[in-house]
Amino acid sequence: MKRRYSRQKRATWTRELEDVIRGACGGFLFGVPLLYTMEVWWIGSTVAPPLMLLAIVTTWTVVFFLSRTEGFRRTASVSFGDAARDTVEAVAIGLVCTTLLLWILREVTLQTQLSEALGKVVFESVPFSLGVALSNQFLSSSPEENRGQSSQASDPAQAADLKPEISGTLADVGATLIGAIIIAFSIAPTDEIPMLAAATSEGWLLATIAVSLLISYGIVFEANFANKSKRQQQQGLFQSPLSETIMSYLISLIAAAMMLWFFQQLDFSDPAEMWLSYTVLLGLPATIGGAAGRLAI
Amino acid sequence: MSDIHSDDDTSFEDEPSNHIQPRSLAEQVSFSIAALILFTLVGFICYLWLGKGEPSSPKPVVTVKPIEEISGQFQVPFELTNQGDVTAASVQVVAELQIQGEIAETGEQQVDFLSSHETESGAFVFSQDPRKGKLIIRVASYKSP
Numbered sequence: 379m380k381r382r383y384s385r386q387k388r389a390t391w392t393r394e395l396e397d398v399i400r401g402a403c404g405g406f407l408f409g410v411p412l413l414y415t416m417e418v419w420w421i422g423s424t425v426a427p428p429l430m431l432l433a434i435v436t437t438w439t440v441v442f443f444l445s446r447t448e449g450f451r452r453t454a455s456v457s458f459g460d461a462a463r464d465t466v467e468a469v470a471i472g473l474v475c476t477t478l479l480l481w482i483l484r485e486v487t488l489q490t491q492l493s494e495a496l497g498k499v500v501f502e503s504v505p506f507s508l509g510v511a512l513s514n515q516f517l518s519s520s521p522e523e524n525r526g527q528s529s530q531a532s533d534p535a536q537a538a539d540l541k542p543e544i545s546g547t548l549a550d551v552g553a554t555l556i557g558a559i560i561i562a563f564s565i566a567p568t569d570e571i572p573m574l575a576a577a578t579s580e581g582w583l584l585a586t587i588a589v590s591l592l593i594s595y596g597i598v599f600e601a602n603f604a605n606k607s608k609r610q611q612q613q614g615l616f617q618s619p620l621s622e623t624i625m626s627y628l629i630s631l632i633a634a635a636m637m638l639w640f641f642q643q644l645d646f647s648d649p650a651e652m653w654l655s656y657t658v659l660l661g662l663p664a665t666i667g668g669a670a671g672r673l674a675i
Numbered sequence: 676m677s678d679i680h681s682d683d684d685t686s687f688e689d690e691p692s693n694h695i696q697p698r699s700l701a702e703q704v705s706f707s708i709a710a711l712i713l714f715t716l717v718g719f720i721c722y723l724w725l726g727k728g729e730p731s732s733p734k735p736v737v738t739v740k741p742i743e744e745i746s747g748q749f750q751v752p753f754e755l756t757n758q759g760d761v762t763a764a765s766v767q768v769v770a771e772l773q774i775q776g777e778i779a780e781t782g783e784q785q786v787d788f789l790s791s792h793e794t795e796s797g798a799f800v801f802s803q804d805p806r807k808g809k810l811i812i813r814v815a816s817y818k819s820p
Contacts, residue, residue, distance in 0.1 A: 387700075394701035423790050424762045427724035434717065463706050470709030473716060493723050494790045496716070 397451045401471045403597040404513020406479075407670050409472070409506035410663045411561065413479055414570045422498030430500045434469070437504050441465045444511035451514065465511075472507030473499060482585050483659070484577040550672055554626045557671020558633040558664035565663055566634070567641035575655040583658050587627075590658075590665045594630075595623040597669035622672075627661070630668040634660035733763035735789055735814045742805055749805055752798040753812055757789040763817040764788055770799040774808035789817075 412418055425433075445461040445468065477499050480486040486495045565571070578586070599619045635657045638644040644653055740752040751770065757763055766789050770782040782799040789795060799812065 390699040391701045394699070394705055398705060420788055423788050424764075427720045430720045431717065431724075434713075434720075466713055467706055467709040470712040473712060491790050491792055492719065494793065496719055496723070500716070500720075 398467070398471060399596055401468060401510040401513050402475050403593065404511075405472050405475050405506040405509040406593050406666055407597070408509025408512065409476065409502070410479075410666050411565065412505045413476070413483070413502055414565045414568070414574075414663060416570050416573060418501055419485055419498055422501045423494045425497040425501065427493070430497055433500050433504065437472075437507050438465055438469055441468050441507050441511045444508070448512065448515045468510040469503070469507045471510045472503040476503040476506050478589070479662075482582065482589050483574055484582055485574075550622070550626070551629060553671040553674060554629045554668035555633055555671075557667040557669065557674070558630045559637070559667070560671070561667025562630075562634055562637055562660055562664035566637035566643065566660055571638065571643060571656050571659055574659050575652070578655060578659065583655055586658050586662055590630075590662045591623055591627055593662075594627060594665045594669040595619065597666065598622070598672055626668050626672065627665050630665035631657055631661045633668075634664040637664075732759055733757055733761045733789070733791075733817060733819070734759035735763050735766045735817055737768055737812055737814055739810075739812050744804075747802075749801045749803070750798045751801065751805060751810065751812065752796065754794055754796045755786055755789065755814070756794045757791055760791050761819070762788060762790045763819070765816070765818040767815045767817065768797075769813060769815045771811045772801055772803065772805050772808055773811070774803060779803055779808060 442461055442465040445464045451464060477486065480495075480498055480502060486498055490498075635644070635653065638656050638660060644656055735755055735757050738754045738756070740754065743750045743752070753768065755766060755768060757766075764787065766786040768784045768786070770784075771778055772780045780801050780803060782801070784797050784799070786795050786797075
């Protein structure tokens with residue numbers, strides 16, 4: 379009896395964690411394009427405190443109405459109080475994710491003025507919070523559906539077949555490329571990448587790589603989004619979660635480098651460090667798009 | 676990985692929440708943390724709002740650092756600080772090097788945004804040694820954003 383209770387307790391903690399991670403991943407998907415928009419940094423730097431409060435209230439209201447119909451939790455929160463509490467969480471998740479990414483991208487540092495940092499975080503967090511509220515809507519399928527898919531895919535007869543392995547890998551590569559291009563193509567020609575590259579350093583580039591991998595892994599495997607069980611059973615070279623995350627990150631990096639070259643942000647005469655920093659910085663939105671793309675297949 | 680699978684299954688089992696369930700401890704904790712984050716942020720913004728006196732004008736001030744000679748060129752690093760409480764936009768810094776009473780070289784630099792108490796740094800480059808003449812570096816103009 380006691381064991382059963384502790385198991386139940388653990389399950390509620392796990393579910394809560396999954397809800398929060400799912401929300402965060404939805405936020406990253408929705409919020410990253412705006413994060414690479416310097417005009418929003420400038421608005422954040424100059425905005426007055428009353429307008430920041432207005433931005434929070436507006437976000438809260440919009441997210442509240444989204445939470446009444448959907449929200450980031452699996453359990454539909456229909457009552458007024460539940461939706462209000464979920465909204466507080468969604469906005470807080472958005473704020474934390476935004477602060478993390480602005481910190482990694484060196485737009486907010488210890489030297490940044492408090493008012494400037496708060497303005498940037500508040501304004502950049504608006505699409506993040508909306509993404510959190512919408513995460514269930516556009517990234518989750520019904521559990522029954524997931525279940526059916528997983529039992530179907532774990533058929534041992536399929537595993538022995540070599541052909542789906544190759545086509546499965548190709549489909550994954552294609553989906554990663556499409557997703558990466560959709561998100562990163564509109565960022566590649568802009569001035570934000572050179573600006574961010576100027577502000578970053580080797581240590582922060584490593585942090586950017588780590589965060590890119592974490593978010594990509596989170597979106598596809600941990601967040602219990604649509605088709606997750608199917609994905610974990612998927613055939614092909616991308617079979618284990620870790621290798622899939624790393625492989626798709628490399629594909630996203632190559633796509634990012636090609637897009638930067640295509641828009642003449644990078645030239646073959648440019649130094650290797652420039653290629654590296656530009657590619658890693660564009661690799662963050664590209665890998666988020668790539669992860670979303672793989673969910674779609 | 677198998678660990679996560681089993682947890683998923685349990686979460687699916689008690690999925691339908693048609694009957695009203697009390698909030699679990701996990702939900703309470705995450706809500707408390709979220710509320711704390713949100714209130715801290717709102718607190719900071721209110722602090723900024725109330726802590727502000729009468730809005731004054733931006734005060735961009737430029738300070739000149741020691742001159743460095745790099746491969747035959749003379750670099751004059753400068754720091755631009757906004758000592759006012761309001762952000763300044765398009766802050767223009769101009770440098771003028773006069774040698775023997777005549778303007779020998781000039782330089783110009785523009786900073787897009789300078790928040791209150793923010794410091795930006797840069798340098799003017801001259802081909803002649805500024806120590807042999809009179810160097811004037813000053814803020815020429817700015818715009819209210």
